[in-house]
Amino acid sequence: MPERQSHDQTAIRTDLGAIFVSLELSRSTWLITSLSPGAGEKLSKHSIQAGDIAALLARFAQLQQKASARLDKLFPIIAIQEAGLDGFWIHRILESEAVESHVVDAASILTSRRRRQAKTDRIDGETLVRTLLAYKRGEPRVCSMVRPPTADEEDRRRVCRERKTLLAERIQHTNRIKGLLCAQGVFDYDPLLRNRRARLDDLQTGDGRPLPTRLKAQISRELDRIELLIAQLKIVEAERDALLEPAGETAPTPAVMLAQLKGIGSQIATILWSEALYRHFDNRRQVAAYAGLAPTPWKSGSIDHEQGVSKAGNPRLRTTMIQVAWLWTRHQPSSALSLWFQERVQRNGGRMRTSTIVALARKLLVAFWKYVSSGVVIEGAVLQTA
Template sequence: MFFAGIDLHKQSITVCVVDKDRNVLKRKRLMCANEVAIVAFFKELGCFRAVVEATASHEWFVKLIESLADKVLLAHPGKLRIIAESTQKSDRLDAQILAEFLALGMIPTSYRPTPRQRDHRCLVRQRNTVQRRITSVKNRIRRILSNHNADRRDLFTKAGQQFVRTYDLSAADRFSMNQLIAEWEFFCQQLKAANQALKEFANTAPIRERHQRELLQSIPGVGFVTTEVVLSEIADIDRFDSQKQVVAYAGLAPGQRESAGKSKELHIEKSGSRHLRWALVESAWQLVYRVPRWKTIYERLKKRLKSKKAIVAIARRLLGMMVAIMKSGEPFSATHQPA
């Protein structure tokens, strides 16, 4: 059995092959555009295992060689710190370290979503991108009107848009405003199309995924958008052994610093998906407004942590409850309490 470490870049890959005793047998630099040469190189290895870092563009490469390999592992970039912190960093060294860690069985692996999970995540993130663009355009429209002391709460209703279109602006401001309105209308159409694509995707869900949607939407304040974000970003709830693991994955776990027997709680780690954190915080606010028991918990936390930290703490507990509900298969009820 040979062990291949691959340092993957946009234009090229650097491969280092070692044996079980970590003796370097081969080194090779191949161009990503030449897939025939890549396949030919790995075919010549015979029985081998490979490892590549889970970068944004790894999927095409894994698909290309996985039928040739005994096993292809995705290395977790954040956990494989020895490469990132190396003072003698190079593509050759990175590939060799990956190969040696693979031979030792010490690769910290990263989860590889299924094709359906990847498609789901793609649709959800595209929808969120469109939503952020809508928010950005609306803020710029408000900025122009604020310069004229003409901003109003109902700007994006029918009456508000009539006001925007007829308000007396300078030629430059009117030109900018007309373009921004056109942008806003375009992105609103894109958001409608993205929502429709997500609904059609949900309609093709297997039974278990469909049931998980129903479970999540039984929670007050958790609607269509939050449900899709949580399901797509977490992917497979069974890959986590505990609520703490999911919270850490979402980047909602507070960091800690300990010295001389004293510990201090730091800010949340923010190591996971920002889409997931955003959705959980938004849903946490809704849960606090709708469920008295959760509002009481929030008010108590607010006195000690202030509002922003308090709502993050509620989001963290909400995620824990979501995990418990999905694992148990029981919908939300009034007896559910913050974890």
């Protein structure tokens, strides 16, 4: 009986007609876990040095040779890896070598719900292989595969992300200067004004003394960093604005179309384009789910209530859309979506504004998607004046 069960399982693997491989990546070593046709349920594990693509491809060739010797047939490689620190460069190399490669969202993989969950690279590698098997069999909701962007699409996202990082650093140094001066009784100094250097020389403490020498030197060095960040912000913003320039007679990009709407600036338009609207979506549910703005039900027996939005999507896109929703009610008050928001809030007696603005953000994102992909005009929306 056990022999028959092993034969049946082997037949299932052979019918799938491929060698299934998972890559468990770290900074020091890569663990290659594989399941080959004709080998039953036995999983093979092999470690190589991190970043050694030649050794990885050699291991793939070795797996193909062994499977071919057993069954006299050449089997393709199907690989899977988790989306993480290594990005998508390994995925691109595998595809260039005619390897079917998949990148999975690690948070979507089903795991044990026991109190203490065992976790090792060995266990993770086996889990990835079995997840890939289930995915190729067509099992629904077994995991969520990531759609890797192209190299150009990935590089385009750097502009808005770098600007956000630079702004955070500028705020950090500005707050540090204000905190140092607050301890001396100075409360009206703004490090971002153009006369910051001259103003610093004239400052006095709350008890009428000149600023201490070492404190003044420290603040001066902080101003050096702020001025460097201001210069870098100007460069990044110039690159961002260049993305919004129309390219001759070709069709306008989604960012250009969005920037024409009143209340949508160049920064928001570029974020929406680079983070979401460059992708293909089949329906509005996919659009809302990608932003993490889809509702999450909780139904069991007589229990039936909503848990709010899933927050499982792109956090940058979700944060931006919440900001856009508030701006939309201010700059597009006569649009159909703003009227819907106002009517909904009035019906609730002014309550639940936060949850309603999230619903408006979801509706707006779907409207933007229809606008840039199919040219569907947003009802009541006003374009910016030249």
